[in-house]
Amino acid sequence: MPLLVWTLVFPLVTAGIGGIGGPRALRESIMIGGLTVTFALSLAVAGQFLAGATPAAFGDALRVDGLSALVLVLCAFVGLISGIYGVGYLRRNEDRGLITMRMRREFFGLMPAFVFAILLVSMSNNLGILWIAVELTTLASVFFVTFHDRDTSLEAAWKFLMLGSLGLAFALLGTVLLFASGQGHLGEGVGALNWTRLMQAAPIMHPFTLRLGVVFALIGYGTKAGLAPMHTWKPDAYGEAPSPAGVLMAVGMLNAALYCVLRIHIISSAALGPAFSGGLLLTLGLLSVLVATPFILIQWNLKRLLAYSSIEHVGIMAIGFGFGAKTGVFGALLHMTYHTLAKPVSFFSAGTLAQLHSSSNFDRIGNGTFTRAPIASGLFVLSAVMITGSPPFGLFFSEMTILRAGFVGSHVAATSTFLAALIVLFCGFAYQVGRLVLGPPRDPADRRVPQPERFDLGTWTSIVAAAIAMVSAFYLPGPLLALIRAATDVVWGGA
Amino acid sequence: MTANLLVLCAAGMLVTAYLMVGQKALFTTIRLYGVQSALLAVVAATNAFSEGRSELFVTAALTVTLKGLLIPWFLMKVIDRIGIHREIEPFLNVPASLLVCLGLTVVGYRVSTGFPEGARGASHHVIGVALSMLLIGLFLMVTRKKAITQILALLTVENAVFLVAVGVTSGMPFIVEFGISFDVILAVLVLGILVQRIVGRFESMDVSRLSKLKG
Numbered sequence: 001m002p003l004l005v006w007t008l009v010f011p012l013v014t015a016g017i018g019g020i021g022g023p024r025a026l027r028e029s030i031m032i033g034g035l036t037v038t039f040a041l042s043l044a045v046a047g048q049f050l051a052g053a054t055p056a057a058f059g060d061a062l063r064v065d066g067l068s069a070l071v072l073v074l075c076a077f078v079g080l081i082s083g084i085y086g087v088g089y090l091r092r093n094e095d096r097g098l099i100t101m102r103m104r105r106e107f108f109g110l111m112p113a114f115v116f117a118i119l120l121v122s123m124s125n126n127l128g129i130l131w132i133a134v135e136l137t138t139l140a141s142v143f144f145v146t147f148h149d150r151d152t153s154l155e156a157a158w159k160f161l162m163l164g165s166l167g168l169a170f171a172l173l174g175t176v177l178l179f180a181s182g183q184g185h186l187g188e189g190v191g192a193l194n195w196t197r198l199m200q201a202a203p204i205m206h207p208f209t210l211r212l213g214v215v216f217a218l219i220g221y222g223t224k225a226g227l228a229p230m231h232t233w234k235p236d237a238y239g240e241a242p243s244p245a246g247v248l249m250a251v252g253m254l255n256a257a258l259y260c261v262l263r264i265h266i267i268s269s270a271a272l273g274p275a276f277s278g279g280l281l282l283t284l285g286l287l288s289v290l291v292a293t294p295f296i297l298i299q300w301n302l303k304r305l306l307a308y309s310s311i312e313h314v315g316i317m318a319i320g321f322g323f324g325a326k327t328g329v330f331g332a333l334l335h336m337t338y339h340t341l342a343k344p345v346s347f348f349s350a351g352t353l354a355q356l357h358s359s360s361n362f363d364r365i366g367n368g369t370f371t372r373a374p375i376a377s378g379l380f381v382l383s384a385v386m387i388t389g390s391p392p393f394g395l396f397f398s399e400m401t402i403l404r405a406g407f408v409g410s411h412v413a414a415t416s417t418f419l420a421a422l423i424v425l426f427c428g429f430a431y432q433v434g435r436l437v438l439g440p441p442r443d444p445a446d447r448r449v450p451q452p453e454r455f456d457l458g459t460w461t462s463i464v465a466a467a468i469a470m471v472s473a474f475y476l477p478g479p480l481l482a483l484i485r486a487a488t489d490v491v492w493g494g495a
Numbered sequence: 496m497t498a499n500l501l502v503l504c505a506a507g508m509l510v511t512a513y514l515m516v517g518q519k520a521l522f523t524t525i526r527l528y529g530v531q532s533a534l535l536a537v538v539a540a541t542n543a544f545s546e547g548r549s550e551l552f553v554t555a556a557l558t559v560t561l562k563g564l565l566i567p568w569f570l571m572k573v574i575d576r577i578g579i580h581r582e583i584e585p586f587l588n589v590p591a592s593l594l595v596c597l598g599l600t601v602v603g604y605r606v607s608t609g610f611p612e613g614a615r616g617a618s619h620h621v622i623g624v625a626l627s628m629l630l631i632g633l634f635l636m637v638t639r640k641k642a643i644t645q646i647l648a649l650l651t652v653e654n655a656v657f658l659v660a661v662g663v664t665s666g667m668p669f670i671v672e673f674g675i676s677f678d679v680i681l682a683v684l685v686l687g688i689l690v691q692r693i694v695g696r697f698e699s700m701d702v703s704r705l706s707k708l709k710g
Binding site: 126128129131132135136138139142143146151152154155156157158159161162165166169172173176177179180183189190191192193206208209212235236239295298299300304 | 606609610611629633636642645649652653656659660663664665667668669670671672674675677678681682685686689692693696697702705706707708710
């Protein structure tokens with residue numbers, strides 16, 4: 001079997017074993033081991049690509065080009081660190097007796113299954129398989145939203161599933177219409193839905209059907225990516241899901257959904273020119289950034305704050321792709337990479353803070369967390385500096401690249417609005433983080449005593465993730481940069 | 496002959512969508528969905544027969560077993576278990592809803608004229624019906640409060656998408672269609688589990704009560 005198939009088999013097997021059961025130590029080591037092997041295999045597949053090959057399987061239904069390789073490596077990385085953090089997270093709750101058998105089974109079964117679905121998306125060259133894989137990511141993640149079994153988690157899960165399924169119904173319609181617009185030029189069998197064949201047929205596709213298909217597919221997959229105005233499920237779902245699963249949704253699922261959006265965008269650009277889908281992406285992206293701004297300013301919940309930050313970042317990436325310039329595409333892919341590295345730190349530290357205080361509401365956590373949990377608070381401040389795009393960290397460079405592409409490409413009005421929103425977002429985040437971390441320590445009369453912070457697996461994972469994110473700002477490994485460049489060529493040139 | 500059958504079945508599907516809008520009892524709405532799916536299977540089978548594509552027979556068989564029988568049976572079981580047969584009280588009353596749906600049908604037919612197949616008689620109707628059903632499904636989703644009706648609205652949208660697929664293409668690749676059906680079944684199962692949990696928690700499946708999370 002080709003290497004890329006093994007990359008899918010490993011998380012799937014890990015999920016199967018995790019779902020069955022067994023002693024705690026065994027489950028934990030199987031999950032971490034399985035995800036480590038998966039990450040190593042994804043690196044090997046990317047290595048094959050960089051060596052000049054194009055790994056493929058099942059009649060090109062799975063195929064790894066530059067874009068796939070980048071998303072694959074990023075998602076496998078997130079899968080690994082959120083898996084390790086997840087083990088630590090579960091141990092903490094286990095020590096407090098909050099974990100039931102159902103939770104254990106769901107956690108160890110669904111985490112690797114979720115990773116499997118995300119990786120399947122990132123390798124799909126077939127629009128049908130792509131749709132199926134995205135639906136699988138939804139189904140694998142919905143039980144994380146209901147994980148804590150509160151009233152609000154059922155509400156969040158219902159919204160998540162209904163909106164997600166509706167988005168996917170749109171995406172399916174888009175896929176059908178794309179298929180119809182190229183009919184007669186795509187050949188027979190499963191391969192007829194292959195992205196590569198659609199690209200070959202792009203110049204001769206029926207324009208009306210294609211346009212309708214592109215709009216439906218972009219809106220459908222945009223819903224999964226959480227672009228405004230289809231973002232409303234995001235704060236609810238992220239707010240209710242446990243942090244390790246939150247990371248997989250906020251980074252893994254986001255990258256995967258964006259991958260789908262890009263595949264459609266590339267077909268549309270080849271057939272209709274970059275302005276059509278690019279304009280749509282620019283509008284949705286700008287709207288996302290603008291929608292996120294006020295909600296970050298008035299936010300009352302730590303995890304929901306991160307959800308709005310995620311809406312902002314997917315908006316920034318959509319803007320980068322929408323500018324219709326190679327620099328913009330490069331900036332957006334760089335942004336995706338740095339976002340993937342920085343966002344887990346926010347979720348990990350926020351998750352620790354929420355766990356220590358048994359709530360993620362600001363009024364339950366209270367001010368001055370620095371005195372109670374210095375490591376998690378410090379990491380949260382650091383991650384906030386990174387994800388608001390402050391120098392000298394990576395997201396600053398990617399945002400600058402995107403802004404430059406906008407101004408050079410004479411999208412002056414859009415870029416200025418975007419820049420203004422970024423500044424307000426920075427201030428809003430600074431305000432929220434400041435009031436959380438600083439301020440007077442808790443009133444000693446307060447009966448709700450928080451748990452003490454400890455150097456456990458979760459804390460160590462957060463520290464390592466933060467170190468990786470910091471180092472990456474100054475030193476991006478050569479092969480990773482090569483992948484970003486290769487992905488830029490795919491998105492810009494359709495190669 | 497086959498063209499007439501196609502148009503008849505497509506029209507029948509549109510009628511079931513209208514009846515779902517007008518219907519207040521949950522069991523009947525589920526049965527209507529079953530009939531709608533069976534008609535979709537007939538459309539697929541007719542196309543398979545007239546164009547000599549044997550793969551479409553499998554699609555038809557899959558549709559009738561999964562969507563015509565299995566999903567309605569499962570949803571009825573869910574309703575039986577939670578013991579809520581009560582009528583649905585929509586946000587918009589029935590006459591007004593039907594009027595809106597009439598407008599949506601006009602829009603659906605208008606959009607269908609842009610397709611290259613739009614010129615040819617039968618598939619024009621199929622696409623027109625499919626797009627109208629899509630819009631009616633979306634309308635049902637936003638105006639209904641009961642969790643089960645929202646699922647049925649989603650499934651109507653999904654049937655409409657499949658009708659588009661039959662209308663504008665000569666059938667999606669079989670494996671893809673199989674995978675999609677499998678995913679839809681899984682989604683319905685998960686939705687069913689969620690409904691049971693919601694009812695267990697709130698003692699109602701009125702999803703308009705799920706409005707705690709804001710901001």
